[in-house]
Amino acid sequence: MKDSSKRTRGRPKAWGDKDQQNTIKSLDRALEVLVALGDMGGGTLSEIAVALDQSPATVYRVLSTFQGRGFADFDEQSQVWNIGAAAFLTGSQFLRRTSLAERARPIMRELMEATGETANLGIERDGKVLFLGQVETNATIRAFFPPGTASAMHSSGIGKALLSRMDDTRQRQVLAAGKLEQFTPHTLTDPEAMIADLHTTKARGYAIDGEERNLGMRCIAAPVYNVYGEAVAGISVSGPTTRITEDRITILAQSVMEAADRLTRAIGGNGRPAG
Amino acid sequence: MKDSSKRTRGRPKAWGDKDQQNTIKSLDRALEVLVALGDMGGGTLSEIAVALDQSPATVYRVLSTFQGRGFADFDEQSQVWNIGAAAFLTGSQFLRRTSLAERARPIMRELMEATGETANLGIERDGKVLFLGQVETNATIRAFFPPGTASAMHSSGIGKALLSRMDDTRQRQVLAAGKLEQFTPHTLTDPEAMIADLHTTKARGYAIDGEERNLGMRCIAAPVYNVYGEAVAGISVSGPTTRITEDRITILAQSVMEAADRLTRAIGGNGRPAG
């Protein structure tokens, strides 16, 4: 049904001036109801009306309409409204779309621009970190991880960010399998030291690879979560210790975490409820 | 946020007489757009407007409004509209209700790790199997059922596991409705053959989908029971025939059944007293 011969047409980014007001008010309010219904995990008509400060009559009609299309369910017994199966079905079509890597691209670009360092994206695969993509800095001296590279979890920023969010069982499993090979004098090879580092990482919200894989190279990484709050990917910046200095780490980490949060939201992910 | 002291009030099942007309027209049409967008897997403005026989101007405003709340995404590059992350997020709240999916998550993960194959969770809805979630294997070749997919009962492992636990009446009802469409040479299209297969399945405790839906793909599924001993969900592993070989089936089935039992217990379910 799709005709791939179509390309960009039409009107540009800004004509009038700024953001026009071409949203439909009633629809917008209706969506507000649906979102609220989801956020509060169901509720009775009056609860919802009060929460949104809208007329019960309107909310009632909105919910009835949603119900007509299966976007909302109404339990006669308890008089409680809930998100319906159709909302799940339609919403799930979101997953069929572009990959993590594609969604990450613009976010990584901005991260690179904000920090001036190469931005990386990686996931865990078979106990290793698989690099899915990167956006390189313009600086002449720069880190380079070709996409498709697989490297050890324990000596990578993204790897440690992911590890820090696994439960103890999985953690030990991965660490045992990999044997904590020593790459530089800074590599953490002692399992207990590694576990301690992971605890710090988890509490801090981001991981630091301080020359643990390559001498002279630092990396700051934060985890990206899926809808179930599981850490499924990591995003990082990496560069030479001469530019990523000790005192810049905190600042850079803010950008990295912000990018990770944005990507989490872009893939429909969920904060971080999982312990 | 919920006040459990509230109970049933208000007006009953039928007052006026039959179904009243208290749906909001514009909202209903907007939902039509969203559903179409999902069904057709994205599309350009004119494609959607034509498909729905609506004014481009209106469709544009509807989509813009959805975009404002994140229910739709617009890719400037390709001028293509798609279902957005917020639709997925809100729609996913549907799962929280049963909490089945939530409880299943860790169990599915362990099942995946034990078997090395993708683990799936599904329920029956409107005579079809609705996939609620999955945990993917790390293997590069793998089965992929996006959550939200609805597929035919008779050609799915989970579907057959559920069918095998229904009484004859419901069984024939569902099978009659679906017409046993043939997907591969292995699909069971003869009702009697299907009934026989279901008897075997019930006695055995797990269902096998041997390339009945997709050539080269096998699936092993077991039912999950609620408090009344009714089969309300199914849990399965699926993968290529090259890995899920004939002689591994018995072993894998043990893991699947164990996972199903654990999930049954996790949702307060009851062994299998029913029929």
Added chain:
DNA sequence: AAAGCTATTTCATAATATGAAAAATTCAAA
């Protein structure tokens, strides 16, 4: 450079969404 698409915006108008209040019903208390 012009013609031909397609996406946006504007605008006048009719459609319809809306809140207030009434009606219908159930729950709890007297």
Added chain:
DNA sequence: TTTGAATTTTTCATATTATGAAATAGCTTT
């Protein structure tokens, strides 16, 4: 049992606003 309070659903008059046609502005192709 009766009464009253709470809550959902409907009706109705009205103003809001959603809507399509047509105009506008960018692209793409000729």
